[in-house]
Amino acid sequence: MPTPTLPPSTIPRRQLGRYLRDLRQEAGYSIANAARLIERGAGTLQRLEKGQAGRIRTLDIKALCQLYEVPEKLPMLLELVQAADSNAGDGGLWWQEYSDAIRADFELYVSLESSATKLTTFRPDIVSRLFQAANYARALDDLFEPGATAEQIEHRANVRINRQRIITRKRNPVPVELLVDELVLRRAVGGPRVMAGQLTHLADLPANVTVRLLPFTTGYPLGVATGPFTILDFDEATGEMPTVFVEGFRGNMYYDKAEAVNHFRSTFARLRAAALSPADSKHALRRMAREYKQ
Incomplete structure (x- = not known):
């Protein structure tokens, strides 16, 4: 008898599964116990937590929220169920633009980032938070929310450091x-002083971070201007699929369809070929840092 084909583990399903797994663990239940108490099979709940569930029943989500005593999480989880249903045929693209998802979406990306085995990042607009020096990050935060309290400032700094x-x-x-x-x-x-510090920070990143600079002299290697994107790769044993994260002002896009991921990989390869070597990039970063100090 042939093994049934699992539905694609699209981003909304994966996010929903991560939330449900974390909530179950925080509540202290095993998969078997939680499944028994909501009168479902352990395999069903396991597929749900892995993002591999075919049909997601609203009744199951409500029962789990009641079991885990987190009724306040229900609206957000139901939004994810709706997104998963609408995403069933698009091959892995999810556009988020609803109020609850902005915070949830950030949590999703950080969760994916923290479990990735490799990151491939192109930034044509700003230094990514992951590579920001403290003063550069603080200067941006002061512009983003000038009325932030000391507690909020410290929280943002801790998130960045973590x-x-x-x-x-x-x-x-x-x-x-x-x-x-x-x-x-x-x-x-x-x-100037903040910028000098940021450029030096980029030049001094650890050896596991390969930094390349795309100079003005290369023009537009692709013939068009592409926005920022990050390719996240994972250990195949986890079942996580490579995912592309595209950050936007109003919402973020995620791609996990193989064709889309490969397109971004080839795009990055063409941009990388036009960039300076890692050694020349470090020299350029240090030279620009000295220019800012003058």
Whole structure:
């Protein structure tokens, strides 16, 4: 008898599954016990948590929220169920633009980022939070929310520091390919001293982070201007599929269809071929840092 084909583990299903798994673990239930108490099979709940459920029953989500005593999470989880249903035939693209999802979407990306085995990032607009020096990050935060309290400022700093541990930790730091457009380094944030510090920070990133600079002289290698994107790769044993994250002002896009991921990989390869070598990029970063100090 042939093995049934599982539906694609699309982003909304994966996010829903992550939330349900975390809520179950926080509540102290095993999969078997939780499934028994909502009168479902353990395999059904396991597929739901892995993002592999075919049909997602609203009644199951309501029962799990009641069991885990988190009724406040129900509206957000039901939004994800709706997104998963509408995403069934699109091959893995999810556009988020509803109020609850902005925070939820950030949590999803950080969750994916923290479990990735490799990151491939192109930023033509700003230094990514993962690679920001403290003063550069603070200058941006002051512009983004000038009335922030000391507690909010500290919270943002802690989030940034915790995220950066995946590339700074001593054991198994995540390898990163970072491609930065020169425009990012010429757009002053926080003044010359802050920019000098940020450029030096980029040049001094650990060896697992390969930084390449795309200089003005290359023009537009693709013939068009592409926006920022990050390719996240995962350990195949986890069942997680490679995913592309495209950050937007109103919402974010995720792609996990193989064709789309491969398109972004080839795009990055063409941009990388036009960039400076890692050694020349470090020299250029240090030279620009000295220019800001003058």
